[in-house]
Amino acid sequence: MAMELKMTGLTSFMNEDELKYMNPLVQTCNKMLLEKSAQGNDFLGWVNLPVDYDKEEFARIQEAAKKIQKTCDVLVVIGIGGSYLGARAAIEFCLGQMYNSVRPEGIPEVYFLGNNISSGALNDIIKIIGDRDFCINVISKSGRTTEPAIAFRIFKDMCEKKYGKEGAKDRIFATTDKARGALKELANAEGYETFVVPDDVGGRFSVLSAVGLLPIAAAGIDIAEMMRGAAEAREAFTDGTTLDNDCFRYAAIRNILYRKGKGTEILVNYDPALVMFGEWYKQLFAESEGKDLKGIFPVSAAFSTDLHSIGQFIQDGTRNLFETVVWVKEQRSDVTIGHMDGDLDGLNYLEGKTMQFVNSKAYAGTLLAHVDGGAPNVLIEVDKADAYHFGYLCYFFEKACGLSGYLLGVNPFNQPGVESYKKNMFALLGKPGFEEEKKILEARMNG
Amino acid sequence: MAMELKMTGLTSFMNEDELKYMNPLVQTCNKMLLEKSAQGNDFLGWVNLPVDYDKEEFARIQEAAKKIQKTCDVLVVIGIGGSYLGARAAIEFCLGQMYNSVRPEGIPEVYFLGNNISSGALNDIIKIIGDRDFCINVISKSGRTTEPAIAFRIFKDMCEKKYGKEGAKDRIFATTDKARGALKELANAEGYETFVVPDDVGGRFSVLSAVGLLPIAAAGIDIAEMMRGAAEAREAFTDGTTLDNDCFRYAAIRNILYRKGKGTEILVNYDPALVMFGEWYKQLFAESEGKDLKGIFPVSAAFSTDLHSIGQFIQDGTRNLFETVVWVKEQRSDVTIGHMDGDLDGLNYLEGKTMQFVNSKAYAGTLLAHVDGGAPNVLIEVDKADAYHFGYLCYFFEKACGLSGYLLGVNPFNQPGVESYKKNMFALLGKPGFEEEKKILEARMNG
Numbered sequence: 001m002a003m004e005l006k007m008t009g010l011t012s013f014m015n016e017d018e019l020k021y022m023n024p025l026v027q028t029c030n031k032m033l034l035e036k037s038a039q040g041n042d043f044l045g046w047v048n049l050p051v052d053y054d055k056e057e058f059a060r061i062q063e064a065a066k067k068i069q070k071t072c073d074v075l076v077v078i079g080i081g082g083s084y085l086g087a088r089a090a091i092e093f094c095l096g097q098m099y100n101s102v103r104p105e106g107i108p109e110v111y112f113l114g115n116n117i118s119s120g121a122l123n124d125i126i127k128i129i130g131d132r133d134f135c136i137n138v139i140s141k142s143g144r145t146t147e148p149a150i151a152f153r154i155f156k157d158m159c160e161k162k163y164g165k166e167g168a169k170d171r172i173f174a175t176t177d178k179a180r181g182a183l184k185e186l187a188n189a190e191g192y193e194t195f196v197v198p199d200d201v202g203g204r205f206s207v208l209s210a211v212g213l214l215p216i217a218a219a220g221i222d223i224a225e226m227m228r229g230a231a232e233a234r235e236a237f238t239d240g241t242t243l244d245n246d247c248f249r250y251a252a253i254r255n256i257l258y259r260k261g262k263g264t265e266i267l268v269n270y271d272p273a274l275v276m277f278g279e280w281y282k283q284l285f286a287e288s289e290g291k292d293l294k295g296i297f298p299v300s301a302a303f304s305t306d307l308h309s310i311g312q313f314i315q316d317g318t319r320n321l322f323e324t325v326v327w328v329k330e331q332r333s334d335v336t337i338g339h340m341d342g343d344l345d346g347l348n349y350l351e352g353k354t355m356q357f358v359n360s361k362a363y364a365g366t367l368l369a370h371v372d373g374g375a376p377n378v379l380i381e382v383d384k385a386d387a388y389h390f391g392y393l394c395y396f397f398e399k400a401c402g403l404s405g406y407l408l409g410v411n412p413f414n415q416p417g418v419e420s421y422k423k424n425m426f427a428l429l430g431k432p433g434f435e436e437e438k439k440i441l442e443a444r445m446n447g
Numbered sequence: 448m449a450m451e452l453k454m455t456g457l458t459s460f461m462n463e464d465e466l467k468y469m470n471p472l473v474q475t476c477n478k479m480l481l482e483k484s485a486q487g488n489d490f491l492g493w494v495n496l497p498v499d500y501d502k503e504e505f506a507r508i509q510e511a512a513k514k515i516q517k518t519c520d521v522l523v524v525i526g527i528g529g530s531y532l533g534a535r536a537a538i539e540f541c542l543g544q545m546y547n548s549v550r551p552e553g554i555p556e557v558y559f560l561g562n563n564i565s566s567g568a569l570n571d572i573i574k575i576i577g578d579r580d581f582c583i584n585v586i587s588k589s590g591r592t593t594e595p596a597i598a599f600r601i602f603k604d605m606c607e608k609k610y611g612k613e614g615a616k617d618r619i620f621a622t623t624d625k626a627r628g629a630l631k632e633l634a635n636a637e638g639y640e641t642f643v644v645p646d647d648v649g650g651r652f653s654v655l656s657a658v659g660l661l662p663i664a665a666a667g668i669d670i671a672e673m674m675r676g677a678a679e680a681r682e683a684f685t686d687g688t689t690l691d692n693d694c695f696r697y698a699a700i701r702n703i704l705y706r707k708g709k710g711t712e713i714l715v716n717y718d719p720a721l722v723m724f725g726e727w728y729k730q731l732f733a734e735s736e737g738k739d740l741k742g743i744f745p746v747s748a749a750f751s752t753d754l755h756s757i758g759q760f761i762q763d764g765t766r767n768l769f770e771t772v773v774w775v776k777e778q779r780s781d782v783t784i785g786h787m788d789g790d791l792d793g794l795n796y797l798e799g800k801t802m803q804f805v806n807s808k809a810y811a812g813t814l815l816a817h818v819d820g821g822a823p824n825v826l827i828e829v830d831k832a833d834a835y836h837f838g839y840l841c842y843f844f845e846k847a848c849g850l851s852g853y854l855l856g857v858n859p860f861n862q863p864g865v866e867s868y869k870k871n872m873f874a875l876l877g878k879p880g881f882e883e884e885k886k887i888l889e890a891r892m893n894g
Contacts, residue, residue, distance in 0.1 A: 008892070081755030098571040116752045117809055118718040119802035120779035124545040146809075147751055149792040150784060150802060157785060186791045203755075263765055264711065264744060271565040283756035290760025293821075297711060297760060297768065299746055304594055305563045307868055308528030308650075309730035313737025313744060315864030318710055321744065332567035337597060338604060344633045345596040349878055355566035355597060358876060362564055362593075365871030368888060373867065374740075417762030420820065421754055424812030429805060431796055441815060445455070 002232065002383060002392045005246035009323075009367050009377025014256050016243070022252035022407075023242040029406035030239070030248065033399070038406065040413030045200030046398055049208050050230035050391070057195060058223075061210055064173055064193060065217035069106055071171065073132040076125070076155055077215045078114035079139035080147045081283060081418075082203025083175070086394075087215040088112050089280035090207065093390045094221050096273045096332060107220040108135070114151030122151060126158070134159070137214055139175040141197045143183025146425070165190075175210050202413055204284045205398055208391065222387045229391030237399050247396055250324075250378065251403035257322050257376055258296050258408075264321040266314070267300045270359050273385060274326060275302050281397060288405045288412040295408065304362050311366075315373040322376040326393070327363050330384045331356045449679065449830060449839045452693035456770075456814050456824025461703050463690070469699035469854075470689040476853035477686070477695065480846070485853065487860030492647030493845055496655050497677035497838070504642060505670075508657055511620055511640060512664035516553055518618065520579040523572065523602055524662045525561035526586035527594045528730060528865075529650025530622070533841075534662040535559050536727035537654065540837045541668050543720045543779060554667040555582070561598030569598060573605070581606070584661055586622040588644045590630025593872070612637075622657050649860055651731045652845055655838065669834045676838030684846050694843055697771075697825065698850035704769050704823055705743050705855075711768040713761070714747045717806055720832060721773060722749050728844060735852045735859040742855065751809050762820040769823040773840070774810050777831045778803045 032038035033047055068075055077087060091099055091110060100109040111125050136159060138152045159168040168190075175195040176183040187194045195210035206212060208230050217223045237247035254265065265285070267278045278300025289295035301310060301323075314321065334354045337347065350358060367377050380396075382389050405412020427437035479485035480494055515522055524534060538546055538557060547556040558572050583606060585599045606615040615637075622642040623630040634641045642657035653659060655677050664670045684694035701712065714728045725747025736742035746768075748757060761768065781801045784794065797805060814824050827843075829836050852859025874884035 080752065084752075085756065096567050096571050098568070098575060101575045102571050115755075116717075116719060116749065117802055117806035118720070118778070119782040119806075120543050121545070121719050122782055122802065123780045124543050124549050128545060128548045143791070144793045146794075146805065149794050150797075150805065153785065153787055153792060153794060154782060182791045182793060189789075189791075263767060270563075272563060272568050273565070279756065282753075286757040286760040286764070290757070290762075290764030293763065293766055295760060295764040297746075297765060298757070299744075302563065304868075305527065305531075306729075308562075308865060309532065309726065310733040310737070310745070311868065312862045312864040313733040313742060315737075315867050316740065317733070317737025317742040317864075318744060319740055320710060331565070333570045335566040335569055335601060338600060340600055342636075344590070344629045344636075345600060346591045346629060347593075347596050347600055350597075350876065353876075355564055355569065358593065358597065358872075359564035359566075361875040362868065362872045364892060365873075365875050365888070366868040368891060369867035369871050373864065415759045417759040417764075417820065418755060420762050420816035421751075421758065421809065421813040424816050425805075425809045426812075428808040428812050429797065429800075441812070444815060445811060 002229065002389055003396065004381045005249055006379040006381060009371050009379055010253065012371060013376040018256050019242045019249065019252055022255065025407060026242050026248045026252050026403060029403045032406050033402050039411035043200055043202045043413035045198050046205035049201065050227055050234045050395060057210060061195060061213050061217055064214060068135045068218045069108060071133060072108050072135040074129050074134040075108045075110045075137060075215065075218050076134055077110060077112050077137045077139065078148045078151045078155065080115040080145060082206050083139035083211055084112050084115045085276065085280040085283050086207025086212040089276040090212060090216045090221065090390050091219045092273050092276045093385050094387055095219065097275065099219065104220065108218060110215060110219050114148035117147055122154065135171040135173065137173045137175060138183065139211055140183050141177050142181045143176060143186060173214060175214060204287050207394055225387040226391035229388035230395040233392040233395035237396065247400050248403065250400045251407060253378055254296060254404050255407045261320055262322040262376065264297045264299055266321060266323045267298065268303055268323050268325040270303050270327060270363055272302055284397060284401050287415045288401050289408055289410060291410050291417060303366060307366060314370055314375050319374045322378065323370060324378040324380065326380050326382060328382045328385045332385065449676065449836055450843065451828045452696055453826040453828060456818050456826055457700065459818060460823040465703050466689045466696065466699055469702065472854060473689050473695045473699050473850060476850045479853050480849050486858035490647055490649045490860035492645050493652035496648060497674055497681045497842060504657060508642060508660050508664055511661060515582045515665045516555060518580060519555050519582040521576050521581040522555045522557045522584060522662065522665050523581055524557060524559050524584045524586065525595045525598045525602065527562040527592060529653050530586035530658055531559050531562045532723065532727040532730050533654025533659040536723040537659060537663045537668065537837050538666045539720050539723045540832050541834055542666065544722065546666065551667065555665060557662060557666050561595035564594055569601065582618040582620065584620045584622060585630065586658055587630050588624050589628045590623060590633060620661060622661060651734050654841055672834040673838035676835035677842040680839045680842035684843065694846050695850065697847045698854060700825055701743060701851050702854045708767055709769040709823065711744045711746055713768060713770045714745065715750055715770050715772040717750050717774060717810055719749055731844060731848050734862045735848050736855055736857060738857050738864060750813060754813060761817055761822050766821045769825065770817060771825040771827065773827045773829060775829045775832045779832065
């Protein structure tokens with residue numbers, strides 16, 4: 001079994017009957033997903049994506065990744081939201097947070113840009129690249145999202161200055177709409193190789209499309225294994241009940257806890273390699289469920305680090321939260337604790353034990369402590385942090401998210417609220433077409 | 448003015464009378480802090496720390512930092528919680544997230560270890576150090592906290608193997624209790640230079656003591672400027688009312704919003720350089736307020752990145768949250784947006800504008816959008832992200848936190864909940880003295 005959901009940390013907060021009562025509702029939501037019969041059904045391409053994808057493009061992605069590895073020291077990935085989080089989450093999940101510093105020979109450094117408006121952060125990456133060779137993967141459905149557009153304008157210019165127009169065209173890879181939009185037009189005009197942001201897959205569900213796959217493959221990760229993991233999860237979570245399908249069960253549990261006043265979910269990991277996975281999860285659930293003035297607020301935490309930060313609150317603060325712990329059983333590499341003469345630090349009782357053994361006891365001990373303190377714990381145990389398990393977990397969370405959103409009674413596949421800040425920003429920036437709005441907003445700011 | 452709190456994003460959520468009504472309560476809490484007359488008064492050393500500190504030790508810290516800079520390529524800082532977050536927050540605040548890659552000549556790389564139990568993360572740092580020269584700053588009041596103790600045991604061993612006992616002693620700096628404890632004993636026995644974790648300053652309030660100052664100084668940051676900023680904040684926030692003292696006002700606002708059902712506070716930044724500042728803030732408030740089944744849950748977010756993640760929820764999800772935005776006016780370095788022939792990306796209207804100009808409009812536009820959506824916004828505007836302003840902001844948040852905790856009716860200076868997971872972990876690890884507890888917990892886990 002690639003992963004398993006355990007109920008150990010929930011028994012004092014809900015009973016099995018509650019899970020059973022949720023089953024008919026979950027079945028209905030599952031049908032809504034599989035039959036594409038409900039709200040947001042234009043964006044259900046992710047449901048069958050692990051088996052139903054463009055094989056020719058997949059092979060091109062693998063080829064492009066090899067080309068990137070051969071021709072550059074640094075890959076700059078330009079994108080925001082779903083065009084950023086999935087790929088970075090996958091790379092750190094498999095290779096750790098320090099992947100750029102510990103990568104094997106022949107793998108480029110990978111930096112993610114265009115996901116904020118910090119000039120300091122952008123200039124740092126320019127300095128880090130220095131006079132080394134770089135390629136660019138620019139990812140944007142429209143090509144007009146402000147953050148990535150600014151970064152791409154700057155890096156396209158740098159790339160053309162360094163390699164000439166002709167050279168640059170071989171170093172820029174555009175992942176964008178299959179037919180339309182500013183970036184597609186530009187790519188056609190300049191002759192960039194392009195990959196497709198599928199029409200029926202929203203950004204936060206797009207990690208297993210070209211959006212995520214090209215940067216992940218360039219970082220040296222086996223994307224075929226990742227797809228295999230996702231395909232097996234798709235198979236495993238197609239049918240069943242809230243008692244035997246972990247995905248159905250997780251969606252039901254979240255809904256039950258929410259109705260009991262647990263309005264915040266903390267996705268917990270025990271390895272900093274999963275920090276970006278937490279960020280990916282936050283976008284997935286916040287954009288899918290946080291609407292119509294409802295939803296569970298998604299937060300993430302890295303233990304044991306954050307047991308010395310928000311741990312106090314989880315143990316003993318306001319009782320409005322629950323935890324979902326992703327526990328990875330096997331470490332990428334382990335360390336055995338040695339001997340100290342005199343045992344001044346009091347650790348000799350751990351001599352010969354591995355750090356991961358200690359970590360596993362922190363996990364078990366924290367579970368019991370938090371449950372005693374009144375924080376329900378959903379446990380998701382995963383064998384390894386590799387490409388296969390990343391694909392598997394992604395699909396698990398995506399499907400659970402779709403089911404959860406339908407259970408909550410929202411359209412899980414739109415994100416109308418993301419436009420609000422953009423409209424105001426465009427107006428205040430003086431973008432043509434927003435003149436009236438600008439006057440109104442500036443009057444509000446000054447009044 | 449080093450910083451300013453603005454009410455623009457609050458006027459539709461509270462009125463000035465409410466602030467006035469809170470004033471007598473805040474005055475009382477301020478007296479409790481200044482007169483050390485209430486719960487937790489053993490841990491109020493931070494109140495006068497910016498002016499009342501050991502000047503001789505401060506000079507030794509500056510000397511030790513110079514020595515570290517001269518003798519090593521890498522400084523490994525071993526500590527967890529308050530012995531980690533403050534220093535890292537300060538370094539990234541002043542130098543950016545990529546400080547290790549863009550540091551000037553003569554400044555070592557700085558890595559933080561012993562704040563988790565991930566062997567993968569630890570092995571990565573060992574690989575990164577390679578055969579380069581390193582020093583260690585181990586920070587632990589007792590010397591027996593599991594996470595840093597494990598990391599230190601491993602790195603002490605590495606250091607002695609590489610440099611011999613004599614050489615290692617000049618490369619290990621211990622920040623610990625002034626007289627007692629395992630690390631102090633070890634330091635005495637081995638001859639390490641030591642610095643003091645003050646008795647009356649809790650971990651989360653300790654960044655302006657040797658705990659934070661040595662790593663910060665080693666990273667090339669002017670700690671005298673940092674202390675000056677903190678001292679000026681101490682002066683500025685000593686007295687006044689909830690109408691003219693920003694610190695009093697912030698404590699009052701948090702308390703008012705909490706009682707209106709805003710149980711989650713999101714500390715927002717507009718530059719990834721402030722991400723670790725958000726982590727520091729989370730420990731500060733979660734450990735101080737999250738107890739007795741109450742408290743505001745502290746979360747952080749980096750915009751505009753997270754506007755494409757939790758932004759949807761903030762705009763339109765459950766209305767139980769408010770934002771506190773730390774806006775830094777000036778960037779470390781800026782970038783001017785250039786021209787693109789044909790304007791395919793639609794950005795030519797920004798030609799000649801800086802990225803920070805765009806960022807400032809994202810800030811203003813988001814404020815208006817979120818307020819319209821029903822999320823109250825506290826605005827904290829800071830001139831620059833440098834050592835002086837870091838010190839100033841730290842003191843502002845520390846004092847506001849003390850006041851907030853007293854207003855909430857808790858002891859803001861203890862953290863009893865942090866022990867719960869430790870006790871269970873010790874038992875499950877088989878630590879001598881926990882035999883009975885072990886049997887009970889293992890029975891629970893198997894039942």
